[in-house]
Amino acid sequence: MNASTLKSFAASILLALWSSLRDLLPIVLVVAVFQLFVFQQPLQNLGQLLIGLSLVVIGLALFVSGLQMGLFTLGEGMAHDFARKGSVLWLLLFAFALGFGTTFAEPALIAIADKAASLKFSGMELNTGAEEKRFSIALRSTVALSVGVALAVGVVRILKGWPIQYFIIGGYICVMLVTPFAPGSIIGIAYDAGGVTTSTITVPLTAALGVGLASSIQGRNPLIDGFGLIALASLSPILFVLAFGILWP
Amino acid sequence: MTLLQMLGQSLVSTLRDVIPLSLIIAFFQLVILRRPLVNAPRLAWGAVFVVVGLSLFLMGLELALFPLGEEMAAQLFKLQEDKQDAIAAPIVNTGHANSDLIPAGVWGYYWTYVFAFAIGVSTTIAEPALIAVALKAEEVSGGTIRGVGLRLAVALGVGIGVSLGTFRIVLGWPLPYFILIGYMVVTVQTYFAPKQIVPLAYDSGGVTTSTVTVPLVAALGLGLATLVPGRDPIVDGFGLIAFASLFPMITVMGYAQLAELKLRRRDQKNSQ
Numbered sequence: 333m334n335a336s337t338l339k340s341f342a343a344s345i346l347l348a349l350w351s352s353l354r355d356l357l358p359i360v361l362v363v364a365v366f367q368l369f370v371f372q373q374p375l376q377n378l379g380q381l382l383i384g385l386s387l388v389v390i391g392l393a394l395f396v397s398g399l400q401m402g403l404f405t406l407g408e409g410m411a412h413d414f415a416r417k418g419s420v421l422w423l424l425l426f427a428f429a430l431g432f433g434t435t436f437a438e439p440a441l442i443a444i445a446d447k448a449a450s451l452k453f454s455g456m457e458l459n460t461g462a463e464e465k466r467f468s469i470a471l472r473s474t475v476a477l478s479v480g481v482a483l484a485v486g487v488v489r490i491l492k493g494w495p496i497q498y499f500i501i502g503g504y505i506c507v508m509l510v511t512p513f514a515p516g517s518i519i520g521i522a523y524d525a526g527g528v529t530t531s532t533i534t535v536p537l538t539a540a541l542g543v544g545l546a547s548s549i550q551g552r553n554p555l556i557d558g559f560g561l562i563a564l565a566s567l568s569p570i571l572f573v574l575a576f577g578i579l580w581p
Numbered sequence: 582m583t584l585l586q587m588l589g590q591s592l593v594s595t596l597r598d599v600i601p602l603s604l605i606i607a608f609f610q611l612v613i614l615r616r617p618l619v620n621a622p623r624l625a626w627g628a629v630f631v632v633v634g635l636s637l638f639l640m641g642l643e644l645a646l647f648p649l650g651e652e653m654a655a656q657l658f659k660l661q662e663d664k665q666d667a668i669a670a671p672i673v674n675t676g677h678a679n680s681d682l683i684p685a686g687v688w689g690y691y692w693t694y695v696f697a698f699a700i701g702v703s704t705t706i707a708e709p710a711l712i713a714v715a716l717k718a719e720e721v722s723g724g725t726i727r728g729v730g731l732r733l734a735v736a737l738g739v740g741i742g743v744s745l746g747t748f749r750i751v752l753g754w755p756l757p758y759f760i761l762i763g764y765m766v767v768t769v770q771t772y773f774a775p776k777q778i779v780p781l782a783y784d785s786g787g788v789t790t791s792t793v794t795v796p797l798v799a800a801l802g803l804g805l806a807t808l809v810p811g812r813d814p815i816v817d818g819f820g821l822i823a824f825a826s827l828f829p830m831i832t833v834m835g836y837a838q839l840a841e842l843k844l845r846r847r848d849q850k851n852s853q
Contacts, residue, residue, distance in 0.1 A: 355712070358703035358736075363649060366699070370692060371656040377648070383584070384645020387637045388707070394634025395709050396716075402627020404717065405620070406606070413614045426609045433601040439594060496780045497771045504764050511757070527790030527822050532635060533598060535788055536713035543721050554721045559780035562714070566787030566826070 344397065352392035356385065399536050407540025408547075415548035420491065427487045427541075431565060432480035434534045436472055441529065445471045448521050471521075471576065478572035479529050482564040483538070489560070490545050493552055496560035503567045510574045518577030525569040530562055538562055587643070591636040599632055638709065642793065650700070650797040657696050658808050664689055690751050693805060694744045700797055701743035701825065705736035710791045718781055726781070734836035735785045735829040742828030743798055746821040750805050750812060756820040763827040770834045778837035785833050786826040798825060 367375060375381060414423045435441060449468040489499065511519060538561045546558035610618060618624055705711060715728035749759055771779055802821040806812040 355707045358706045359646070362699040362703045363653065366653060366657075366696065370696075371653070371660065373656060375649070376652065381645045381649060384641045384643070387641030387644065388646065389641075391634045391636070391638030391641055392707070392709060392712075394630045395638060396634075396712060398627045398630025398632075398634055399713055399716070400627070401630060402624045403631055405627070406618075406624055409619055410606070410610065410614070413610075413616050417614060422609075422613050426605075426613070429605045429609070430602070433605045434598075437598065437601045439598065496783060500783050501764075501768050501771065508757075508761065508764075523820075523823050526787070527795060527826065530710065530787045530791065531598065532710045532713075532792050533602065533631065535710040535791075536717070537602070539714055539717045539784070543717060547721075553777065555718070555726075555777040556780060558721065559714075559718070559784050561784075562787040563780070563783035566790070 345393070348393035348397045349389065352389050352396065355392060356389055360385070395532075403533070403536045404540045407537045408544030411541050411544025412548045415545060423545075424484045424487060427483040428480040430480075430534075430538070430541075431483035432476045434531065435479040435529050436476035438529065438531055440531070441472055441475055441525070442468075444521065444524060445469075445475075467580075470580070471573070474572050474576045475525050475529060475569045478568040479565050481572075482568035483561060485568075486542070486561040486564045487545065489564075490542060490552065490557050491549065493557055496563065499560075500563055500567060503564075503571065507567075507570050507574065510571065510578075514574040514577045518573065522570050522573035522577065525573045526566040529569055530566055535562060538565065587640055588636065591640040591643075592632070595632050595636045595639065599628075603628075635709070639792065642796075646704075646793065647796055650800060653696070654801055654804050657693060658804055660692060661690060661808060687748070687751050690747075690809075693747050693751070697747040697798075697801060698740040698744040700801065701794070702736045702740035704794045704797055705739040705789055706732060708789065708791050708793050710788045711735060711785070714781075714784060714788050722777070726778070730836065730840075731781070731785070731833065734833045735789060738785075738829030738832035739789050739794060739825045741832070742824035742826075743801070743821055745828070746802065746824035747805055749820070749824075750802060751809050753809075753812060756823065760823060760827065763824075763831070767827070767830050767834075770831060770838070773838065774834040775837050775841050778834060782830045782833035782837070785829045789829050790822050790826050794825060795822060798822065 363375075367373060410426075414426065445468040448471060449464040485499070489496065514522065539559065542561045543554045543558035546552040546556075547554040552558075610616065711732055712728075715731045718726050718731055719728040745759070749756065774782070798821050
């Protein structure tokens with residue numbers, strides 16, 4: 333690196349630090365106002381708090397810089413390459429693999445599935461440790477499958493230019509219709525499963541993929557057709573897990 | 582545990598998250614697309630930044646924000662408990678035929694609603710996944726959608742959602758009613774909102790339920806359901822997250838509708 337690129341690099345890091353400091357400011361304000369005026373109590377462990385908050389600021393700055401350097405370019409680049417290759421089948425397989433692979437390994441999902449398995453559900457008693465394990469893996473596979481399917485369907489939607497609202501509104505109507513038939517204990521897990529699938533690394537990549545695809549196909553608008561993958565990926569797990577709850581022996 | 586040990590743990594868990602993703606990308610890029618990565622060193626540095634940044638971020642959350650959230654929630658519930666003798670009785674009595682639709686005692690929890698709103702708004706502003714989507718939206722729209730505006734609209738939605746969600750817990754009404762009405766509003770808005778904002782609004786619903794907001798908000802809901810007499814933490818504690826992902830759709834579309842209205846007014850003025 334020569335002096336001028338080093339200088340611009342330093343400048344961009346400083347800028348990133350400044351903007352993540354601004355992003356954290358509302359939290360600091362809320363904490364300060366509530367402690368001073370409402371609770372009127374001092375905070376414990378102020379030192380640890382300050383270290384933690386500085387780590388949050390530095391981490392956020394690095395993450396956002398990294399996004400712009402790598403993840404966005406990667407997602408859009410792959411979308412363009414797939415569009416140029418012209419094979420819809422491979423593109424769909426890629427979308428499915430992306431959804432399935434990242435979700436199955438998602439730590440938040442593993443935690444929820446294990447917890448769900450350790451609770452004894454009415455009508456689905458899990459007596460042995462082996463049964464619990466089987467339930468947990470089955471639940472994780474269901475959610476991962478649902479996200480894979482959602483991304484593949486979302487890619488077809490982008491290719492065809494179908495409006496997203498048919499999918500989302502139709503999907504939520506299905507959720508409302510299916511909910512009464514699902515065992516009560518699975519409903520909370522189902523609704524929560526939608527939230528855990530959209531992890532911080534998958535979201536930027538998925539957004540870049542959608543926007544990249546929409547911008548490399550003629551007649552598609554990156555804003556109207558490119559977004560919507562994340563919405564699909566957080567809706568479909570609810571439906572799939574409800575169905576899982578109904579079908580699980 | 583030392584800071585270094587924590588950092589190591591945080592890095593390992595982020596890497597575990599990233600490895601399957603990297604394998605899938607590498608397979609499709611090298612075996613199926615058979616194209617070398619453009620500007621590979623820059624991409625590699627970007628990936629390192631993302632992993633290290635996220636690890637530091639998560640570590641900071643563990644060290645500062647989550648314990649802080651717990652401490653503040655405990656102080657909040659202590660504050661409410663001190664007043665509870667005065668406000669608990671009317672809430673328990675909702676079963677009577679002649680009781681009011683919304684019992685007066687519900688308003689005694691006003692600090693909880695204010696706190697829920699403040700937590701919802703402020704944590705959403707710091708949500709990394711939302712920052713990413715807002716960056717992308719600003720870039721794609723050529724600046725007509727402002728990243729900061731979008732994030733503020735989403736944050737407002739989460740704030741309203743979480744606040745209303747705590748109100749529901751105190752009131753004890755069933756969750757599906759609220760969700761059903763919420764989706765009806767979303768459906769109606771979809772027909773009237775500018776077309777290019779709709780997919781983005783739907784996406785912001787999914788994005789908000791992420792790293793920072795979920796643990797803090799979930800803890801608030803469970804704590805509140807334990808505090809309010811007659812509420813069951815398992816049945817009533819959940820559902821705050823559902824509110825937090827529903828309302829951003831409404832506020833983001835609302836924000837776009839307002840912006841369009843303002844633009845139309847200005848055009849009318851100019852043409853006169």
